[in-house]
Amino acid sequence: MSERLYIYDTTLRDGQQTQGVQFSTGEKVQIAQALDALGVDYIEGGWPGANPTDSAFFETGLKTRARMTAFGMTKRAGRSAENDDVLAAVMNAGTQSVCLVGKAHDYHVTHALGISLDENLENIRASVAHIAAQGREALYDAEHFFDGYKDNPAFATAACRAALEAGERWVVLCDTNGGTLPSEVGRIVSELIAAGLPGDKLGIHTHNDTENAVACSLAAVEAGARQIQGTLNGLGERCGNANLTSLIPVLLLKEPYASQFEIGVSREALQGLTQISRTLDDILNRVPVKQAPFVGASAFAHKAGLHASAILKDPSTYEHIEPSLVGNERIIPMSNQAGQSNLRKRLTDAGLAVEKGDPALARILDVIKVREAEGYSYDTAQASFEMLAREELGQLPDFFEVKRYKVTVERRKNKYNRMVSLSEAVVVVKVDGEKRLSVSESLDETGSDRGPVNALAKALSKDLGRFSDTLADMRLVDFKVRITQGGTEAVTRVIIDSEDGQGRRWSTVGVSANIIDASFEALLDAIRWKLIRDAV
Numbered sequence: 001m002s003e004r005l006y007i008y009d010t011t012l013r014d015g016q017q018t019q020g021v022q023f024s025t026g027e028k029v030q031i032a033q034a035l036d037a038l039g040v041d042y043i044e045g046g047w048p049g050a051n052p053t054d055s056a057f058f059e060t061g062l063k064t065r066a067r068m069t070a071f072g073m074t075k076r077a078g079r080s081a082e083n084d085d086v087l088a089a090v091m092n093a094g095t096q097s098v099c100l101v102g103k104a105h106d107y108h109v110t111h112a113l114g115i116s117l118d119e120n121l122e123n124i125r126a127s128v129a130h131i132a133a134q135g136r137e138a139l140y141d142a143e144h145f146f147d148g149y150k151d152n153p154a155f156a157t158a159a160c161r162a163a164l165e166a167g168e169r170w171v172v173l174c175d176t177n178g179g180t181l182p183s184e185v186g187r188i189v190s191e192l193i194a195a196g197l198p199g200d201k202l203g204i205h206t207h208n209d210t211e212n213a214v215a216c217s218l219a220a221v222e223a224g225a226r227q228i229q230g231t232l233n234g235l236g237e238r239c240g241n242a243n244l245t246s247l248i249p250v251l252l253l254k255e256p257y258a259s260q261f262e263i264g265v266s267r268e269a270l271q272g273l274t275q276i277s278r279t280l281d282d283i284l285n286r287v288p289v290k291q292a293p294f295v296g297a298s299a300f301a302h303k304a305g306l307h308a309s310a311i312l313k314d315p316s317t318y319e320h321i322e323p324s325l326v327g328n329e330r331i332i333p334m335s336n337q338a339g340q341s342n343l344r345k346r347l348t349d350a351g352l353a354v355e356k357g358d359p360a361l362a363r364i365l366d367v368i369k370v371r372e373a374e375g376y377s378y379d380t381a382q383a384s385f386e387m388l389a390r391e392e393l394g395q396l397p398d399f400f401e402v403k404r405y406k407v408t409v410e411r412r413k414n415k416y417n418r419m420v421s422l423s424e425a426v427v428v429v430k431v432d433g434e435k436r437l438s439v440s441e442s443l444d445e446t447g448s449d450r451g452p453v454n455a456l457a458k459a460l461s462k463d464l465g466r467f468s469d470t471l472a473d474m475r476l477v478d479f480k481v482r483i484t485q486g487g488t489e490a491v492t493r494v495i496i497d498s499e500d501g502q503g504r505r506w507s508t509v510g511v512s513a514n515i516i517d518a519s520f521e522a523l524l525d526a527i528r529w530k531l532i533r534d535a536v
Helices: 027-036 052-059 083-089 106-113 117-133 146-149 154-167 182-194 213-223 244-253 273-283 306-312 338-350 359-376 382-393 452-460 515-533
Strands: 004-007 042-046 069-071 096-103 136-144 168-174 200-208 227-230 402-412 417-432 433-439 475-485 489-498 507-512
Touching: 004 244, 027 042, 027 052, 027 273, 027 489, 042 052, 069 083, 069 136, 069 154, 083 096, 083 117, 096 106, 096 117, 096 154, 106 117, 106 146, 106 227, 117 136, 117 154, 117 273, 136 146, 136 154, 146 168, 146 182, 154 168, 154 182, 168 227, 182 200, 182 213, 200 213, 213 227, 213 244, 227 244, 244 273, 306 515, 338 359, 338 382, 359 382, 382 507, 382 515, 402 452, 402 515, 433 452, 452 475, 452 515, 507 515
Parallel strands: 004 042, 004 227, 042 069, 069 096, 096 136, 136 168, 168 200, 200 227
Antiparallel strands: 402 417, 417 433, 475 489, 489 507
């Protein structure tokens, strides 16, 4: 029979230590619900009493299948657990489980806390016993454990033993500084178990400062630990925590883990992993990392013609798993390195059937090579590639015609006598034989200017007749500009990422000596792609 591994998510607490990340209460609820649907076993909601947002999150009374966990610290020296107000705030959150951080490194005990080693052990014992006495599941977060073990193994082991003897369910071994390597983690966990600490009560919490957090977590599991802590997308202070969007599919799909262990995430739920990862980035207003394993947009992208040819025959030749298992998809990017195998596969994915040997294939490749020499990049702008191919194949619908557009940016003082900018765009289009004029300012809900490209996008989609409703859920989520040639004849390349209410995300490219004109070209492709996909 397979052994049970427990997944402990700390995105809402340790993930929030990421520089620039601050969740609202509503966002924390949204993330917790997504984690619960995924099937993690524990959700660490935050540190009640440490800040208003964390306290408000626990006050929502959110019900989850996963064990909701409050985080805090062991009691302070010189007072009882019953009379420690910080510990009381954590207990008052009313969660099923409570995780308390306490020192496991003798240096930090004597220098940072300024207490004796025996006092620290008593703080751990008394705090855990207090939690257990109230019927809560207790977790001891052994801070700086691995560095502490390397300096003083006897004390680090004693700290873990004190927690277990007091009624601890899990002792979580923390590589707080993130400098321990996988071989060290495996050896130390094995030695700890050999010393009498049961592996089914040990957890692992790693940081990614050496790019080894996932490997260290797996090493701990192989040595006998049975709880893994991490965060979605590897959020966390400094270089981040162990990335659950990598760990979970490894445990579920890769041997020997898949047959040796059982986790709470089902294969069906795993198919939502990519969407959950991108939802978190959307909440944070961050661009997803394209090269992220399993969930990145480039995780299953095959650029070279030889690779694409093999993929057409057998995807396993260049893919370690089927992309759909994690909710991702295969991409055959187009570039001037592409051959006809890439091209036909990409055309098929776009719903364009072209027979092998069709003269249009060579014609499309020639156009791509000329365009990329001018500064276009179809490798990253798949939707624009599709528009180019459809045009060459005579399959690009004539939705509307842009007659002219104008964009202005004015700098002026507002009523508070502050200098502000205001962008305005005017677009004239011809739809179904009728000319339409649209004017839009680029102001957000706070009255701040969002720039000329935003104004242009709003004006372009504002009044397209029967097409406007289809575009209502479309929005721009990223905008990248690059100068491809310098000097007085500089050429600007703009790549725009768009997204709609169905969670679809697509990229388009425009090139011009004028940044607004390049942006407009990319916007046109984005709108046309959306209209085609929605079968207008």
